[in-house]
Amino acid sequence: ATLQDIFAGFKRDHDDLNELPNKVAIQLNDTHPAIAIPEMLRILIDEERLSWESAWEITKKVFSYTNHTILPEALEKWSLPLFEELLPRHLMLIYQINNHVMGEISRLYPGNIIRMRNMSIIEEGPEKSLRMAQLCMHGSHTVNGVAALHSRIIKERIFPDFYQMRPEMFQNKTNGITPRLWLRACNPLLSSLITEHIGDSWIRNLEHIQGIEQYAEDADFQDGILEAKAINKRNLARLIYRTTGVRVVHNAIFDVQIKRLHEYKRQLLNVLGTLARYWRIKENPTADYVPRVVIFAGKAAPGYFVAKRLIKLINCIGDVINKDPDVKDRLKVIFLPNYNVSLAEKIIPAADLSQQISTAGFEASGTGNMKFALNGALTIGTLDGATVEMAEEIGEENMFIFGLTAEEVSALKQSGYDPWQYYSQDAQIRQVIDSIRGNLFCPDEPGVFHPITETLLEHGDQYLQLADFQSYLQANDLADELYRQPRAWAHKAILNIARCHKFSADRAVREYAEEIWNITPLQVSLH
Template identity: 50%
Template sequence: MDEKSERGEINFDHLDIDTESIKRSLANRLTYTVGKDQFTATERDWFHTTAYTVRDRLIERWMETMRSYYEKDAKRIYYLSLEFLIGRTLTNSLLNLDFHEPCREALQEMGYELERIREIEDDAALGNGGLGRLAACFLDSMATLCLPGYGYGIRYEYGMFKQQIRNGWQVEHPENWLRYGNPWEYARPEVLFNVKFKGRVVQYKDEEGRNHHHWIDTEEVMAMAYDTPIPGYKNDSVNNMRLWSAKGSRDFDLNYFNQGDYIMAVEEKNISENLSRVLYPNDTTVMGRELRLQQEYFFVSASLQDILFRFQKHHDNITELPDKVAVQLNDTHPAIAVPEMMHLLVDHHQLEWKEAWSITTRTFSYTNHTLLPEALETWPVALFGRMLPRHLQIIQEINRRFLNDVMHTHPGDAGLLSRMSIFSEDGEQHIRMAHLAIVGSHHVNGVAALHTELMKETIFADFHSFYPEKIINITNGITPRRWLNQANPQLSQLITEMIGTKWTTHLDELKKLEPFAEDAEFRRRFHAVKQANKKRLVELIKQHLEIEVRTDSLFDVQIKRIHEYKRQLLNLLHVVTLYNRIRSGQGDEIVPRTIIMSGKAAPGYATAKLIIKLANDIADIINHDPAVGDLLRVVFVPNYDVSTALDIIPAAELSEQISTAGMEASGTGNMKLALNGALTIGTLDGANVEIRDEVGEENIFIFGHTTDSVKQLRQQGYNPQQPIEASKELQQVLEMIDSGFFSPDDPTRYKPLLETLRREDHYLVLDDYADYIACQQRVEALYRDSEAWDRSAILNVANMGHFSSDRSIRDYAEKIWGVKPVCRQSCD
């Protein structure tokens, strides 16, 4: 018996990562797992074969990592998020496990290309945008830093939607990413928790006069776990992402079945399982809002039951929970965790309220992601009480005790009590979930320095006054493994050649690139990498969209969710301005430019969908106008997701981060683009402020209103007619759009859009137009000087170390969670 067997460990020595071992594993997996041979296997079969081969090598590390957490009785961090936008897993896992090249060579010797096989993988459709991608980066960083971290979410069968563009309009299709199975996950049918809804609450007193509450006559759904291993980078640590799938509490009703009504027999099961069917159901209907609330409670309840079960396997005293467990609420979606924890501690563990509340508030922390009051989640009390009657009672008691504390420190201030109450009293009573999360957490963090200060000064000013130490800043970050090492292999190779490999886990090492900005040979090589990435994107655009693009044009990129405050519309006004200048004979003065846009609009967001249509209408006219030639191209790339971002970002030269100042919490696309050598044009909003501070004012293009000037302008009374009257070019652009120049099939199509701009212009698109156009001319001036542009691009890359998600997670671990690394190798 070998040494590992004697210790009771599994021996994985046969899972080596040399080429010959991998070839044997591939052959075995193809035969015994996929059930094919080399003569019948399709490319998708080979993808699954390769994925299973990689997963085998994750397992040993995963098991030993989990065992080490138990052996050291480590405090764990549980990250609760309704989204995890992890994208594709194959390449990321190969790079993190450090056997990308042996696997590529093994496949090549067997007659297959890893580059083709990896394209078969579907993006995991577990998120929508920045919130979910941030969560995925954080899981990567926790594993890389050897922190005992777990992600909890929902295993959506269908993603938000797959976006197609038909006749310029967004058309939504189901995103069935699980159609061909998911080789990365492990079903855990034994990990099953009961989640209750509706019913009623019975209250009674025991012999000692203590109140008890029983939640009875409920409807029940079972939550079943699916586990996905999350590898750290070259450190043998593998953490877990546990996603919940809804299962009917009974397979089907036998009475209906015996009566021959097969549809009714399985109806209850189908209704139950709808909970994990789709990401973000349409919440504009009562049924949709009910389903959304049920989704949030479903995954929170299952997660907390699982956390407590894991804790109690090795600890007898529930009051020690905050010493061993930290739970992070990623936005307000999991805020129901606060009353759920109280429900479990008070109703199930029979703790007194005061003790249970102390445990709860020392366990939870909350990340706020928005400054927009309309985006702060609320639930109608009537709906909430019908769905979760016991939790409504608990929230009412939390609020009563909290307002009692506020009243004692600010007697007689009824306005303050109303503003801070968890319940809003304007019209129909609502539960303000952000208020609940703040009251129930020991720390609340913003996600950029400006965002955090605005939280303290505006939407949560009363809470900051009452809890002066509770709100802190932790600026968002991105993982350099995915967003540079994987996204941009040629640039990664060049960087490694110049400064070594340490930057992949210590991104501030990029600072060593600064001197090379003055090195003409390095600038030449850096420029060549960018040109190669642009050429690859040009070929993809031609292949998929049949649009010819100049590789030597300025690649001007805006890729993000379509929303009025992100101001894709301002970008389009600039596009039409350039078009008019070319048509008027100023083409010689204009730098050739390719405008690349991508992003999804929420299905119910009519204005955002109209902006997508406008972008495509403008593209159709400009791209076919012989007067323009190849000076200007507009490309809208459909179905923006992680894989699309990985195609676009390495080729980008100008990063559009042009949201109305004070409205973007942080942004992470701005970080990804700058890390890959794109210069930012943007407002002083979100993390743009910190990017400017890091890269220097001379290496970023800042324009437009600041947060303070936006506030001042609105207080004075903003009149959108003033910027229109001040600019002949703006008048011409608006008239062309309004008159149907870009929509001859429907000349009135954009009148509602233009009327809103001229009447309100809430997002100051018109007032920032002139400064934006002038800033774009500064962009062109620098771009004409290729050496100067490349110097600034290199300095952007060199100064992005602050924006690593590793730094963000270290901040969370030290300032909020109190979690320490558990290292099987060096944590450095």
């Protein structure tokens, strides 16, 4: 339907279909809309009566492809028999595309069967399938990742054969966020403070927000930052009470992880760290602890069993910890239900600590990391996705970076990672895992959380949660130590805000426009 609309609009003002790439740019976001490529071919050949060669050249010049994740669910494969039953004409065109590109590959790399197999749209097997990522690669003039590390992984690990054949088609376009929504609208207290000191031009050009860095050591400005955060935290505390019935103190660290539930995003590592904190309090309840409110929110895919079971675990842990008289207000665990953008607008301005703890090399970019930093939260995170570039801009000294790098993750896996070794040698790991396995948090359903602990031990801990566990605890301890020094915390928060200017959606869209779509701004005069 979208393509029909595009052609109708084009033909109202133009007669020559060879001009289509000069007037139309279609960006494929992951492989989900890949069927648009053979559909455009069908329209050009069957309805507009162009030759196959002309239609293919036009199609390739119109489409570009953004890969948003390296995970298999974004590199779709469709059953060939099913596709043939539903869309026989489109399958015929895909076969023609594949024959054409296989001929080109055979000419450039004679006898290289492995390369042909890797780049073929048709995947052979007991049941043939269509690899939609390969279709997107062949049918587009440009492919990009959404963070520098992600774009490098695409070239080196996901599509190396394509990169060797057509290196010029690969680009990086780091994601961005809009400051109009994710600061001005959702955090009026902070945005007013910023505007009071540097004017409001940052709203239209986020580069101008760098101007607040001159106030990073200004006591009055620091007080304003801390006061705005405290008000936002009180507002969120009221929302938490209305939603969950749990009272939280607003002088605690509001430690937030809100995102889609997935094993590589490692909400489970956050759970393990929270349990380590819980057992530390239980073993020495009279010690002086920095209070912390650990806030989770997010949704799991309907069929993602382990992710859904993890949501249950978080809620069950919260039920125990939040009622434990030894713990009192020093630790609370909250899972806010029905996560959506409107809820995020309430949580992000109140966050002190932003959990960006995915296994290095698995997160494409992330944008929550940018939203939190722009609102003055400090990041505790791995060098993954756009957090790598955030560390370059903001400075690792103004974040809590921990864990293995992407290269170290690959090396550890290749050398034979054994999670049982970490379990047997680390008493804290044993304590937290055994407390989950031992039914403490769900006594009415014995064994209900065994599938979670099995992912760590019996199934090899695919995302290296145990390998990063101690480094994660150390980073959390550093956050506690800094939080005891409000002015030092405020200083780093200001630097986070000031140095987030690169991560604007305006910059990202401008780069797409100039470097992929080849369009220029249209000057509009309003009378």
